[in-house]
Amino acid sequence: MLAPGCAWGQHKALFLGQQAAHSLQHRVVTRVLLHSTSNGTSRQGDGAKQRKAREVDPSLTDVAYWDLLSHPDIDESISRAKSASDAAVLRRKGHLKEQDKLIEFMREMHETHTCEEVMMKVERWVWEHRSDPRRSKLKRIVPTVGSFFTPLRLADAFREYDAFFHLSRRKYVPPNFAELRHILNIAQIHASADALRLITFDADGTLYADGHHIEQDNEMIELFVELMKSNVDVAIVTAAGYPGDASKFENRIQGLLAAFKARKLPASITNRFHLMGGECNYLLRVSPDSKHLEFVPDEEWQTAEMLSWDDEDIKELLDDAQAHLLEGAARLCMPVQMVRKTRSVGVIPTQPTIYEVLEELAISVQQNLISKLPFCAFNGGNDVFVDVGNKSIGLDALMRHLDCYPYEVLHVGDRFSDTGNDTATRDCCSIVWVANPEETGFFIKTLLKDISQRKRMPYIE
Secondary structure, three states: OOOOOOOOHHHHHHHHHHHHHHHHHHHHHHHHHHHHOOOOOOOOHHHHHHHHHHHHHHHOOOOOOOHHHOOOOOOOOOOOOOOOOOOOHHHHHHHHHHOOHHHHHHHHOOOOOOOOHHHHHHHHHHHHHOOOOOOHHHHOOOOOOOOOOOOOHHHHHHHHHHHHHHHHHHOOOOOOOOHHHHHHHHHHHHHHHHOOOOOEEOOOOOOEEOOOOOOOOOOOHHHHHHHHHHHEEEEEOOOOOOOOOOHHHHHHHHHHHHHHHHHOHHHHHHHEEEEEEOOEEEEEOOOOOOOOEEOOHHHHOOOOHHOOHHHHHHHHHHHHHHHHHHHHHHHHOOOOEEEOOOOEEEEEEEOOHHHHHHHHHHHHHHHHHHOOEEEEEEEEEOOEEEEEHHHHHHHHHHHHHHHOOOOHHHEEEEEOOOOOHHHHHHHOEEEEEEEOOHHHHHHHHHHHHHHHOOOOOOOOO
8 A cells, every 4th residue: 555644743744844845945946047047948058057056046056856856858938847757768768768677566566565664675675685695585576686785775765765755645656667766776875875986977868968978067077076086986988989099089078078177186086087988898097197088008907808809709799780780670661870880880770760669679689699709789779789798897897907896886877778788787886777967966966975974085185
Protein backbone atom coordinates (compact mmCIF):
# COMPACT_ATOMS: atom_id res chain seq x y z
CA MET A 1 0.00 0.00 0.00
CA LEU A 2 1.08 3.59 -0.40
CA ALA A 3 2.11 5.70 2.55
CA PRO A 4 -0.90 7.37 4.22
CA GLY A 5 1.12 10.42 5.27
CA CYS A 6 3.86 11.69 7.58
CA ALA A 7 4.01 10.93 11.27
CA TRP A 8 5.37 14.34 12.29
CA GLY A 9 3.97 16.22 15.23
CA GLN A 10 1.53 18.98 14.42
CA HIS A 11 3.80 21.78 15.62
CA LYS A 12 6.86 20.48 13.74
CA ALA A 13 4.85 19.89 10.58
CA LEU A 14 3.47 23.42 10.68
CA PHE A 15 6.92 24.93 11.25
CA LEU A 16 8.59 22.93 8.49
CA GLY A 17 5.69 23.54 6.13
CA GLN A 18 5.88 27.31 6.61
CA GLN A 19 9.66 27.26 6.23
CA ALA A 20 9.50 25.17 3.04
CA ALA A 21 6.71 27.30 1.59
CA HIS A 22 8.67 30.51 2.19
CA SER A 23 11.83 29.06 0.64
CA LEU A 24 9.92 27.58 -2.32
CA GLN A 25 8.07 30.84 -2.99
CA HIS A 26 11.30 32.83 -2.94
CA ARG A 27 13.09 30.43 -5.30
CA VAL A 28 10.17 30.18 -7.71
CA VAL A 29 9.87 33.97 -7.92
CA THR A 30 13.62 34.22 -8.46
CA ARG A 31 13.60 31.69 -11.29
CA VAL A 32 10.57 33.35 -12.93
CA LEU A 33 12.37 36.72 -12.83
CA LEU A 34 15.48 35.18 -14.35
CA HIS A 35 13.49 33.49 -17.08
CA SER A 36 11.56 36.63 -17.97
CA THR A 37 14.81 38.47 -18.76
CA SER A 38 15.51 36.07 -21.62
CA ASN A 39 12.18 36.87 -23.36
CA GLY A 40 12.02 33.23 -24.40
CA THR A 41 14.31 33.81 -27.37
CA SER A 42 17.33 31.80 -26.24
CA ARG A 43 18.66 29.81 -23.30
CA GLN A 44 21.51 31.45 -21.44
CA GLY A 45 24.71 29.52 -20.74
CA ASP A 46 24.85 27.62 -17.46
CA GLY A 47 27.47 29.96 -16.01
CA ALA A 48 25.55 33.12 -16.94
CA LYS A 49 22.37 31.74 -15.39
CA GLN A 50 24.22 30.90 -12.18
CA ARG A 51 25.78 34.36 -11.92
CA LYS A 52 22.43 36.10 -12.42
CA ALA A 53 20.77 33.74 -9.96
CA ARG A 54 23.36 34.59 -7.30
CA GLU A 55 22.79 38.31 -7.83
CA VAL A 56 19.04 37.92 -7.22
CA ASP A 57 19.23 35.22 -4.56
CA PRO A 58 22.60 34.38 -2.95
CA SER A 59 21.10 31.24 -1.41
CA LEU A 60 20.98 29.70 -4.88
CA THR A 61 24.69 28.96 -4.57
CA ASP A 62 23.68 26.09 -2.30
CA VAL A 63 22.57 22.70 -3.58
CA ALA A 64 19.08 23.26 -5.05
CA TYR A 65 16.80 20.24 -5.34
CA TRP A 66 14.84 21.93 -8.11
CA ASP A 67 17.77 21.11 -10.41
CA LEU A 68 16.53 17.52 -10.27
CA LEU A 69 13.28 18.43 -11.96
CA SER A 70 13.10 17.98 -15.71
CA HIS A 71 12.58 20.87 -18.08
CA PRO A 72 9.52 20.00 -20.22
CA ASP A 73 9.84 20.41 -23.97
CA ILE A 74 6.96 22.87 -24.09
CA ASP A 75 6.54 26.61 -24.44
CA GLU A 76 8.22 27.82 -21.25
CA SER A 77 6.08 30.97 -21.25
CA ILE A 78 3.26 28.69 -20.10
CA SER A 79 3.38 27.93 -16.39
CA ARG A 80 3.42 24.15 -15.86
CA ALA A 81 4.39 22.02 -12.89
CA LYS A 82 7.77 20.42 -13.33
CA SER A 83 8.32 16.73 -12.67
CA ALA A 84 11.10 14.50 -11.39
CA SER A 85 10.16 12.16 -14.23
CA ASP A 86 12.52 11.64 -17.15
CA ALA A 87 9.58 12.39 -19.47
CA ALA A 88 11.31 15.18 -21.38
CA VAL A 89 14.33 12.99 -21.97
CA LEU A 90 12.19 10.00 -22.88
CA ARG A 91 10.21 11.94 -25.47
CA ARG A 92 13.52 12.61 -27.18
CA LYS A 93 15.30 9.31 -26.58
CA GLY A 94 12.57 6.72 -26.12
CA HIS A 95 11.25 4.84 -23.11
CA LEU A 96 13.93 2.20 -23.48
CA LYS A 97 16.27 4.63 -21.74
CA GLU A 98 14.57 3.59 -18.47
CA GLN A 99 16.09 0.15 -18.07
CA ASP A 100 17.14 -1.11 -14.69
CA LYS A 101 15.86 -4.31 -13.14
CA LEU A 102 16.60 -3.23 -9.57
CA ILE A 103 14.75 0.07 -9.88
CA GLU A 104 11.81 -1.66 -11.58
CA PHE A 105 11.65 -4.16 -8.71
CA MET A 106 11.72 -1.32 -6.18
CA ARG A 107 8.80 0.29 -8.01
CA GLU A 108 6.83 -2.95 -7.80
CA MET A 109 7.53 -3.21 -4.06
CA HIS A 110 5.48 -0.04 -3.52
CA GLU A 111 2.32 -2.05 -4.23
CA THR A 112 2.69 -3.63 -0.77
CA HIS A 113 5.19 -1.37 1.04
CA THR A 114 5.60 2.28 1.97
CA CYS A 115 8.53 4.18 0.47
CA GLU A 116 10.51 4.01 3.68
CA GLU A 117 9.89 0.28 4.06
CA VAL A 118 11.16 -0.30 0.53
CA MET A 119 14.36 1.63 1.21
CA MET A 120 14.99 -0.10 4.52
CA LYS A 121 14.59 -3.55 2.97
CA VAL A 122 16.72 -2.83 -0.09
CA GLU A 123 19.40 -1.23 2.09
CA ARG A 124 19.54 -4.42 4.17
CA TRP A 125 19.66 -6.60 1.03
CA VAL A 126 22.50 -4.51 -0.43
CA TRP A 127 24.47 -5.00 2.78
CA GLU A 128 23.90 -8.76 2.58
CA HIS A 129 24.72 -8.82 -1.15
CA ARG A 130 28.09 -7.18 -0.52
CA SER A 131 28.97 -9.99 1.88
CA ASP A 132 27.85 -12.84 -0.40
CA PRO A 133 27.10 -11.62 -3.97
CA ARG A 134 26.42 -15.08 -5.42
CA ARG A 135 23.90 -16.33 -2.86
CA SER A 136 22.32 -13.13 -1.58
CA LYS A 137 18.58 -12.59 -1.48
CA LEU A 138 18.97 -9.60 -3.78
CA LYS A 139 20.70 -11.81 -6.35
CA ARG A 140 17.80 -14.27 -6.23
CA ILE A 141 15.22 -11.51 -6.61
CA VAL A 142 17.11 -9.52 -9.28
CA PRO A 143 19.47 -12.01 -11.00
CA THR A 144 21.12 -9.30 -13.12
CA VAL A 145 22.12 -7.14 -10.16
CA GLY A 146 25.81 -6.27 -10.17
CA SER A 147 28.30 -5.32 -7.49
CA PHE A 148 28.01 -2.67 -4.80
CA PHE A 149 31.39 -1.27 -3.84
CA THR A 150 30.08 0.78 -0.91
CA PRO A 151 27.18 0.43 1.53
CA LEU A 152 24.10 2.45 0.57
CA ARG A 153 22.15 4.18 3.32
CA LEU A 154 18.96 4.27 1.29
CA ALA A 155 16.61 4.97 4.20
CA ASP A 156 18.54 8.12 5.12
CA ALA A 157 18.71 9.16 1.45
CA PHE A 158 14.95 8.69 1.16
CA ARG A 159 14.31 10.87 4.22
CA GLU A 160 16.57 13.58 2.79
CA TYR A 161 14.73 13.50 -0.55
CA ASP A 162 11.35 13.21 1.15
CA ALA A 163 11.95 16.33 3.24
CA PHE A 164 11.85 18.35 0.02
CA PHE A 165 9.55 16.39 -2.31
CA HIS A 166 7.23 14.81 0.31
CA LEU A 167 6.90 11.39 -1.33
CA SER A 168 5.59 9.95 1.92
CA ARG A 169 2.55 12.24 1.79
CA ARG A 170 1.35 10.82 -1.53
CA LYS A 171 -1.44 8.30 -1.10
CA TYR A 172 -2.13 7.22 -4.67
CA VAL A 173 0.94 7.94 -6.80
CA PRO A 174 4.05 5.85 -6.04
CA PRO A 175 7.57 7.10 -6.79
CA ASN A 176 8.45 7.01 -10.49
CA PHE A 177 11.64 5.64 -12.02
CA ALA A 178 13.48 8.97 -11.86
CA GLU A 179 12.62 9.58 -8.20
CA LEU A 180 13.98 6.18 -7.19
CA ARG A 181 17.06 6.83 -9.32
CA HIS A 182 17.56 10.15 -7.49
CA ILE A 183 17.37 8.45 -4.09
CA LEU A 184 19.89 5.79 -5.12
CA ASN A 185 22.18 8.56 -6.42
CA ILE A 186 21.97 10.54 -3.18
CA ALA A 187 22.84 7.44 -1.17
CA GLN A 188 25.79 6.71 -3.47
CA ILE A 189 27.11 10.29 -3.34
CA HIS A 190 27.11 10.24 0.47
CA ALA A 191 28.72 6.80 0.54
CA SER A 192 31.50 7.71 -1.92
CA ALA A 193 32.45 11.11 -0.51
CA ASP A 194 34.64 9.83 2.32
CA ALA A 195 37.11 7.79 0.29
CA LEU A 196 36.74 9.31 -3.19
CA ARG A 197 39.99 9.62 -5.16
CA LEU A 198 38.76 9.49 -8.77
CA ILE A 199 35.53 10.65 -10.37
CA THR A 200 34.87 10.05 -14.07
CA PHE A 201 32.23 11.55 -16.33
CA ASP A 202 30.57 10.67 -19.58
CA ALA A 203 30.51 13.71 -21.88
CA ASP A 204 27.40 14.19 -24.09
CA GLY A 205 24.21 14.33 -22.05
CA THR A 206 26.15 14.33 -18.77
CA LEU A 207 28.43 17.40 -18.82
CA TYR A 208 26.73 19.23 -21.67
CA ALA A 209 23.83 18.76 -24.07
CA ASP A 210 24.24 16.28 -26.92
CA GLY A 211 26.34 17.76 -29.71
CA HIS A 212 27.67 20.63 -27.59
CA HIS A 213 31.04 21.22 -25.89
CA ILE A 214 32.36 22.65 -22.62
CA GLU A 215 32.28 26.40 -23.19
CA GLN A 216 33.72 28.99 -20.83
CA ASP A 217 30.37 29.58 -19.09
CA ASN A 218 29.77 25.90 -18.31
CA GLU A 219 28.96 25.46 -14.63
CA MET A 220 30.99 22.22 -14.48
CA ILE A 221 34.29 24.13 -14.84
CA GLU A 222 34.06 25.53 -11.32
CA LEU A 223 32.98 22.16 -9.94
CA PHE A 224 35.87 20.36 -11.65
CA VAL A 225 38.39 22.80 -10.19
CA GLU A 226 36.89 22.42 -6.72
CA LEU A 227 37.08 18.63 -6.99
CA MET A 228 40.72 18.73 -8.07
CA LYS A 229 41.59 21.17 -5.28
CA SER A 230 40.02 18.62 -2.93
CA ASN A 231 42.57 16.00 -4.02
CA VAL A 232 40.16 14.18 -6.32
CA ASP A 233 41.28 13.20 -9.83
CA VAL A 234 38.73 14.09 -12.51
CA ALA A 235 38.44 12.29 -15.84
CA ILE A 236 36.14 12.59 -18.84
CA VAL A 237 35.58 9.19 -20.45
CA THR A 238 33.98 9.57 -23.86
CA ALA A 239 33.31 7.50 -26.96
CA ALA A 240 34.74 10.28 -29.15
CA GLY A 241 38.04 9.19 -30.63
CA TYR A 242 40.58 11.20 -32.65
CA PRO A 243 43.75 9.12 -33.01
CA GLY A 244 46.89 11.25 -33.01
CA ASP A 245 44.99 14.57 -32.97
CA ALA A 246 44.86 16.11 -29.50
CA SER A 247 43.46 19.39 -30.89
CA LYS A 248 40.12 17.74 -31.71
CA PHE A 249 39.81 16.53 -28.13
CA GLU A 250 40.71 20.06 -26.98
CA ASN A 251 37.87 21.53 -29.04
CA ARG A 252 35.38 19.55 -26.96
CA ILE A 253 36.65 21.01 -23.65
CA GLN A 254 38.11 24.33 -24.76
CA GLY A 255 36.26 26.25 -22.04
CA LEU A 256 37.79 24.07 -19.33
CA LEU A 257 41.34 24.36 -20.67
CA ALA A 258 40.94 28.13 -21.06
CA ALA A 259 39.88 28.33 -17.40
CA PHE A 260 42.94 26.33 -16.33
CA LYS A 261 45.16 28.81 -18.17
CA ALA A 262 43.30 31.95 -17.07
CA ARG A 263 43.47 30.93 -13.42
CA LYS A 264 47.13 29.95 -13.72
CA LEU A 265 46.43 26.69 -11.96
CA PRO A 266 49.62 24.90 -10.89
CA ALA A 267 50.57 21.48 -12.22
CA SER A 268 49.67 19.97 -8.83
CA ILE A 269 46.04 20.75 -9.73
CA THR A 270 45.91 20.27 -13.51
CA ASN A 271 47.76 16.95 -13.26
CA ARG A 272 44.57 15.64 -11.69
CA PHE A 273 42.62 16.05 -14.92
CA HIS A 274 42.50 13.23 -17.50
CA LEU A 275 40.58 12.65 -20.72
CA MET A 276 40.00 9.15 -22.10
CA GLY A 277 38.73 8.88 -25.67
CA GLY A 278 37.46 6.09 -27.90
CA GLU A 279 35.92 4.38 -24.84
CA CYS A 280 39.36 3.14 -23.71
CA ASN A 281 41.81 3.65 -26.55
CA TYR A 282 43.38 7.05 -25.88
CA LEU A 283 44.42 8.80 -22.67
CA LEU A 284 45.33 12.49 -22.60
CA ARG A 285 46.66 14.78 -19.88
CA VAL A 286 47.18 18.53 -19.48
CA SER A 287 50.63 19.90 -20.31
CA PRO A 288 51.88 21.74 -17.18
CA ASP A 289 53.16 24.75 -19.13
CA SER A 290 50.93 25.26 -22.17
CA LYS A 291 47.73 23.86 -20.60
CA HIS A 292 47.08 22.02 -23.88
CA LEU A 293 46.20 18.33 -24.04
CA GLU A 294 48.87 15.77 -24.85
CA PHE A 295 48.63 12.00 -25.36
CA VAL A 296 49.93 9.72 -22.62
CA PRO A 297 52.11 7.01 -24.21
CA ASP A 298 50.23 3.69 -24.32
CA GLU A 299 52.92 1.80 -22.43
CA GLU A 300 52.53 4.17 -19.47
CA TRP A 301 48.89 3.36 -18.76
CA GLN A 302 47.42 0.54 -20.86
CA THR A 303 47.13 -2.93 -19.36
CA ALA A 304 49.01 -5.92 -20.76
CA GLU A 305 45.78 -7.16 -22.34
CA MET A 306 45.20 -3.88 -24.18
CA LEU A 307 48.79 -3.72 -25.41
CA SER A 308 48.41 -7.23 -26.85
CA TRP A 309 45.54 -6.30 -29.18
CA ASP A 310 46.71 -7.14 -32.70
CA ASP A 311 46.10 -4.79 -35.65
CA GLU A 312 44.77 -7.65 -37.78
CA ASP A 313 42.28 -8.64 -35.07
CA ILE A 314 41.18 -5.01 -34.79
CA LYS A 315 40.64 -4.78 -38.54
CA GLU A 316 38.67 -8.03 -38.55
CA LEU A 317 36.46 -6.80 -35.70
CA LEU A 318 35.71 -3.50 -37.43
CA ASP A 319 35.09 -5.16 -40.81
CA ASP A 320 32.58 -7.56 -39.26
CA ALA A 321 30.96 -4.78 -37.24
CA GLN A 322 30.60 -2.65 -40.36
CA ALA A 323 28.91 -5.49 -42.20
CA HIS A 324 26.45 -6.08 -39.32
CA LEU A 325 25.66 -2.37 -39.05
CA LEU A 326 24.96 -1.98 -42.76
CA GLU A 327 22.92 -5.20 -42.94
CA GLY A 328 20.88 -4.16 -39.91
CA ALA A 329 20.27 -0.68 -41.26
CA ALA A 330 19.07 -2.14 -44.57
CA ARG A 331 16.73 -4.53 -42.75
CA LEU A 332 15.26 -1.60 -40.83
CA CYS A 333 14.94 0.49 -44.01
CA MET A 334 17.10 3.19 -42.44
CA PRO A 335 19.46 5.04 -44.83
CA VAL A 336 22.75 5.76 -43.07
CA GLN A 337 26.15 7.35 -43.49
CA MET A 338 29.03 5.11 -42.42
CA VAL A 339 31.92 6.46 -40.30
CA ARG A 340 35.11 4.40 -40.02
CA LYS A 341 38.00 5.28 -37.70
CA THR A 342 41.13 3.50 -36.47
CA ARG A 343 39.36 1.75 -33.60
CA SER A 344 35.66 2.33 -34.22
CA VAL A 345 32.99 2.12 -36.88
CA GLY A 346 29.47 3.48 -36.84
CA VAL A 347 26.43 4.57 -38.79
CA ILE A 348 24.53 7.86 -38.65
CA PRO A 349 20.95 8.00 -40.00
CA THR A 350 20.60 10.38 -42.93
CA GLN A 351 16.85 10.71 -42.42
CA PRO A 352 14.79 11.19 -39.25
CA THR A 353 14.33 7.99 -37.23
CA ILE A 354 13.22 6.98 -33.75
CA TYR A 355 15.19 5.81 -30.74
CA GLU A 356 13.74 2.29 -30.84
CA VAL A 357 15.12 1.69 -34.35
CA LEU A 358 18.61 2.63 -33.18
CA GLU A 359 18.10 0.40 -30.14
CA GLU A 360 17.15 -2.52 -32.39
CA LEU A 361 20.26 -2.02 -34.50
CA ALA A 362 22.57 -1.81 -31.48
CA ILE A 363 21.12 -4.93 -29.88
CA SER A 364 21.28 -6.90 -33.13
CA VAL A 365 25.01 -6.11 -33.40
CA GLN A 366 25.56 -7.02 -29.74
CA GLN A 367 23.87 -10.38 -30.28
CA ASN A 368 25.48 -11.36 -33.58
CA LEU A 369 28.98 -9.88 -33.66
CA ILE A 370 31.68 -12.36 -32.61
CA SER A 371 35.28 -11.27 -32.05
CA LYS A 372 38.49 -12.26 -30.30
CA LEU A 373 38.64 -8.76 -28.87
CA PRO A 374 36.28 -7.03 -26.42
CA PHE A 375 34.03 -4.44 -28.04
CA CYS A 376 31.21 -2.06 -27.27
CA ALA A 377 28.17 -1.78 -29.56
CA PHE A 378 26.02 1.07 -28.31
CA ASN A 379 23.13 3.33 -29.17
CA GLY A 380 24.40 6.90 -28.94
CA GLY A 381 20.93 8.41 -29.26
CA ASN A 382 21.63 9.80 -32.74
CA ASP A 383 23.84 7.01 -34.09
CA VAL A 384 25.05 3.45 -33.47
CA PHE A 385 28.76 2.74 -33.05
CA VAL A 386 31.01 -0.22 -32.37
CA ASP A 387 34.29 0.53 -30.58
CA VAL A 388 37.24 -1.69 -29.79
CA GLY A 389 37.14 -2.22 -26.02
CA ASN A 390 34.70 -0.48 -23.66
CA LYS A 391 34.58 2.00 -20.79
CA SER A 392 35.04 -0.73 -18.18
CA ILE A 393 38.39 -1.70 -19.70
CA GLY A 394 39.44 1.93 -19.96
CA LEU A 395 38.35 2.77 -16.44
CA ASP A 396 40.10 -0.31 -15.05
CA ALA A 397 43.33 0.78 -16.81
CA LEU A 398 42.98 4.34 -15.48
CA MET A 399 42.35 3.04 -11.95
CA ARG A 400 45.52 0.95 -12.15
CA HIS A 401 47.45 3.90 -13.55
CA LEU A 402 46.34 6.07 -10.61
CA ASP A 403 46.49 3.21 -8.09
CA CYS A 404 42.81 3.47 -7.11
CA TYR A 405 40.49 0.80 -5.70
CA PRO A 406 36.86 0.37 -6.84
CA TYR A 407 35.37 1.86 -3.66
CA GLU A 408 37.46 5.01 -4.26
CA VAL A 409 36.04 5.61 -7.75
CA LEU A 410 32.73 7.02 -8.99
CA HIS A 411 31.46 7.19 -12.59
CA VAL A 412 28.75 9.66 -13.60
CA GLY A 413 26.86 9.00 -16.83
CA ASP A 414 23.48 9.11 -18.57
CA ARG A 415 23.56 5.82 -20.52
CA PHE A 416 23.20 2.86 -18.19
CA SER A 417 20.50 1.16 -20.27
CA ASP A 418 21.06 -2.21 -21.95
CA THR A 419 22.66 -0.57 -25.01
CA GLY A 420 24.28 2.39 -23.26
CA ASN A 421 28.06 2.70 -23.23
CA ASP A 422 28.14 3.67 -19.53
CA THR A 423 26.70 0.31 -18.44
CA ALA A 424 30.05 -1.48 -18.54
CA THR A 425 31.44 0.77 -15.79
CA ARG A 426 29.16 -0.91 -13.24
CA ASP A 427 31.64 -3.80 -13.19
CA CYS A 428 34.53 -1.77 -11.83
CA CYS A 429 33.23 1.11 -9.68
CA SER A 430 30.20 2.82 -8.15
CA ILE A 431 27.96 4.84 -10.45
CA VAL A 432 25.65 7.85 -10.45
CA TRP A 433 22.97 7.77 -13.14
CA VAL A 434 21.92 11.21 -14.39
CA ALA A 435 19.47 12.32 -17.07
CA ASN A 436 21.01 15.68 -18.02
CA PRO A 437 23.80 18.16 -17.15
CA GLU A 438 21.58 19.92 -14.60
CA GLU A 439 21.34 16.73 -12.57
CA THR A 440 25.10 16.26 -12.83
CA GLY A 441 25.61 19.71 -11.37
CA PHE A 442 23.24 18.99 -8.50
CA PHE A 443 24.92 15.75 -7.49
CA ILE A 444 28.45 17.16 -7.76
CA LYS A 445 27.46 20.09 -5.55
CA THR A 446 26.13 17.58 -3.04
CA LEU A 447 29.38 15.63 -3.29
CA LEU A 448 31.51 18.75 -2.77
CA LYS A 449 29.44 19.68 0.26
CA ASP A 450 30.15 16.24 1.74
CA ILE A 451 33.85 16.42 0.85
CA SER A 452 34.21 19.84 2.49
CA GLN A 453 33.12 18.28 5.76
CA ARG A 454 35.97 15.77 5.76
CA LYS A 455 38.52 16.95 8.28
CA ARG A 456 41.34 14.68 7.25
CA MET A 457 41.61 15.89 3.61
CA PRO A 458 43.80 19.00 3.05
CA TYR A 459 42.53 21.71 0.74
CA ILE A 460 45.05 22.90 -1.88
CA GLU A 461 45.07 26.62 -2.57
